[in-house]
Amino acid sequence: MYRIGIDFGGTNIAVGLTDENLKILFKASLPTLMGKRSVDDMVADMAALCTQLVHRANATFAEVLSIGIASPGVVNSETGTVEYYCGMDLKNYPMADILSEKLGGFRPVYMANDANAAALGEVLAGAAKGAKTALMITLGTGVGGGIVIDRKIYEGFNFAAAELGHTVIEKDGVPCSCGRRGCWEKYSSATGLIRMTKEKMEERRDSALWSVAPSLEKVDGRTAYTAAKQGDPAAKEVVRQYEDYLAVGLANMVNIFQPEVLCIGGGVCGEGDTLLKPVNTQVMAEQYAKTSARKTKLVIASLGNDAGIVGAAALGASR
Amino acid sequence: MYRIGIDFGGTNIAVGLTDENLKILFKASLPTLMGKRSVDDMVADMAALCTQLVHRANATFAEVLSIGIASPGVVNSETGTVEYYCGMDLKNYPMADILSEKLGGFRPVYMANDANAAALGEVLAGAAKGAKTALMITLGTGVGGGIVIDRKIYEGFNFAAAELGHTVIEKDGVPCSCGRRGCWEKYSSATGLIRMTKEKMEERRDSALWSVAPSLEKVDGRTAYTAAKQGDPAAKEVVRQYEDYLAVGLANMVNIFQPEVLCIGGGVCGEGDTLLKPVNTQVMAEQYAKTSARKTKLVIASLGNDAGIVGAAALGASR
Numbered sequence: 001m002y003r004i005g006i007d008f009g010g011t012n013i014a015v016g017l018t019d020e021n022l023k024i025l026f027k028a029s030l031p032t033l034m035g036k037r038s039v040d041d042m043v044a045d046m047a048a049l050c051t052q053l054v055h056r057a058n059a060t061f062a063e064v065l066s067i068g069i070a071s072p073g074v075v076n077s078e079t080g081t082v083e084y085y086c087g088m089d090l091k092n093y094p095m096a097d098i099l100s101e102k103l104g105g106f107r108p109v110y111m112a113n114d115a116n117a118a119a120l121g122e123v124l125a126g127a128a129k130g131a132k133t134a135l136m137i138t139l140g141t142g143v144g145g146g147i148v149i150d151r152k153i154y155e156g157f158n159f160a161a162a163e164l165g166h167t168v169i170e171k172d173g174v175p176c177s178c179g180r181r182g183c184w185e186k187y188s189s190a191t192g193l194i195r196m197t198k199e200k201m202e203e204r205r206d207s208a209l210w211s212v213a214p215s216l217e218k219v220d221g222r223t224a225y226t227a228a229k230q231g232d233p234a235a236k237e238v239v240r241q242y243e244d245y246l247a248v249g250l251a252n253m254v255n256i257f258q259p260e261v262l263c264i265g266g267g268v269c270g271e272g273d274t275l276l277k278p279v280n281t282q283v284m285a286e287q288y289a290k291t292s293a294r295k296t297k298l299v300i301a302s303l304g305n306d307a308g309i310v311g312a313a314a315l316g317a318s319r
Numbered sequence: 320m321y322r323i324g325i326d327f328g329g330t331n332i333a334v335g336l337t338d339e340n341l342k343i344l345f346k347a348s349l350p351t352l353m354g355k356r357s358v359d360d361m362v363a364d365m366a367a368l369c370t371q372l373v374h375r376a377n378a379t380f381a382e383v384l385s386i387g388i389a390s391p392g393v394v395n396s397e398t399g400t401v402e403y404y405c406g407m408d409l410k411n412y413p414m415a416d417i418l419s420e421k422l423g424g425f426r427p428v429y430m431a432n433d434a435n436a437a438a439l440g441e442v443l444a445g446a447a448k449g450a451k452t453a454l455m456i457t458l459g460t461g462v463g464g465g466i467v468i469d470r471k472i473y474e475g476f477n478f479a480a481a482e483l484g485h486t487v488i489e490k491d492g493v494p495c496s497c498g499r500r501g502c503w504e505k506y507s508s509a510t511g512l513i514r515m516t517k518e519k520m521e522e523r524r525d526s527a528l529w530s531v532a533p534s535l536e537k538v539d540g541r542t543a544y545t546a547a548k549q550g551d552p553a554a555k556e557v558v559r560q561y562e563d564y565l566a567v568g569l570a571n572m573v574n575i576f577q578p579e580v581l582c583i584g585g586g587v588c589g590e591g592d593t594l595l596k597p598v599n600t601q602v603m604a605e606q607y608a609k610t611s612a613r614k615t616k617l618v619i620a621s622l623g624n625d626a627g628i629v630g631a632a633a634l635g636a637s638r
Contacts, residue, residue: 074611084610133476149468156577157452160608167571170490171564180605252486256575258475286499289479291403292393
């Protein structure tokens with residue numbers, strides 16, 4: 001038997017057919033073409049990709065246990081509706097039902113917010129496998145969050161919970177697009193790291209950061225780590241500053257949830273232990289349950305770009 | 320049928336016999352005498368108080384559905400053990416079993432951390448009644464937290480979760496006893512309000528705060544609110560500052576949990592709507608789910624000093 005996971009992303013609609021252990025057997029994708037066509041057309045592409053993959057496995061839909069969609073925005077997982085997604089001006093769009101229709105009435109079709117689905121994917125088939133409670137923090141353009149309690153996604157009473165990146169860790173700090181100031185994501189996202197790198201470069205004209213990125217426009221999430229590995233003091237300061245903010249936010253999450261596993265993902269985590277070790281040391285020093293024999297395990301997410309697909313496929317498995 | 324709730328406090332051991340709806344019928348208490356006697360002796364007093372109340376109700380223990388103990392510290396609710404409580408240097412103390420023994424083998428005896436129990440009490444019989452998910456924030460000497468999800472206490476995998484007051488909201492801010500800097504409780508506890516009041520008084524020698532509290536030693540959690548009501552500008556600044564920090568921390572919790580009800584308790588909440596209204600306005604403006612039709616309801620806790628008793632009695636009801 002199979003499951004299907006659909007990652008409805010801003011750039012691509014990626015679909016995967018998995019086995020019962022959520023291992024991806026076949027994958028296919030099409031460009032989302034956001035802003036260029038109706039969402040109904042995008043759902044038609046989802047249906048086409050599902051059909052294509054089922055055929056590729058020489059299977060039939062009768063052998064598919066569930067289809068799941070991971071979507072951005074506020075997703076009502078009970079009704080399978082995108083309640084709100086500003087990126088496409090979606091409001092109360094019954095995506096699960098529409099996909100079901102386009103697949104000749106196939107059921108069940110589940111839905112969840114993409115960050116939440118990714119968290120579930122890591123718990124059921126990734127770096128947090130086996131954990132009953134886990135958090136997933138994605139360090140990307142922003143800081144995304146997913147909460148898994150008792151192997152189920154925690155969504156809050158209005159399906160809008162887990163905006164972990166929009167917790168203020170520096171009151172009256174850097175303005176955030178959400179309207180607040182000092183949100184964690186302004187410091188711990190890749191965007192935050194890039195900002196800190198640029199600020200340091202402007203302050204330190206002599207830094208080797210300038211040889212890694214010859215102009216401010218060339219700065220990315222790797223610039224500071226690359227220069228720090230070359231021994232540049234200014235770059236080391238940026239890395240320390242970035243990891244300090246990250247650890248403060250992560251320690252907040254540990255003090256709130258004491259999850260079995262705290263999973264961090266996103267491009268910055270490509271640094272691996274270089275990032276993980278000092279951050280873990282600080283989180284363990286700052287977290288409240290120092291006396292407890294059981295401490296939260298900090299790990300790097302393992303599903304990478306497949307997190308959405310696996311998480312969406314996992315939705316049917318966590319019911 | 321009845322339930323019994325025991326609030327194992329630093330000053331008093333308070334016990335209540337409730338009906339099945341968690342309404343307290345009889346109450347009794349004895350001083351804890353912490354530091355002056357063994358914890359076994361304290362548990363003997365708990366047993367004596369339980370027996371006394373059962374007699375007072377002309378009942379027998381066969382009519383008691385459950386006994387619950389709300390205790391400070393890290394409480395393992397599965398084993399009924401105080402894993403750690405620094406206030407009494409307790410380590411892995413099997414309080415539930417010992418109480419059971421002293422009551423001739425009465426079962427079940429449940430345990431929970433006191434802040435968690437209070438949260439459950441508010442959900443099952445207090446200001447958050449009917450909510451499936453709720454948070455309880457107590458503004459006292461510190462900022463205590465309790466998380467209720469699906470009408471059950473959320474404790475984390477090591478029973479040490481919900482240290483909501485130990486989340487940093489001002490990085491590198493006021494040093495906290497936990498070792499971190501800028502914890503929410505340094506700003507939003509009664510202690511934080513008193514500190515802010517004193518700081519303002521030293522800055523503004525002309526303020527009417529000095530007529531409400533003739534010396535800094537006389538400042539308490541009401542000083543600023545009293546002077547603000549008299550129109551004193553400096554006092555109003557203190558109140559605004561206090562409520563600003565409180566709202567920032569509460570909005571963080573809403574963004575994380577999107578609970579149906581967010582319950583605030585503790586002495587400062589005696590200010591009622593004077594405190595609640597401006598804080599609610601700011602929380603709603605800062606929280607992320609502005610587009611959602613369903614918004615977290617911010618309320619003031621209703622159980623007051625009975626929260627521990629009712630919460631402890633509620634432990635048996637939430638299984």
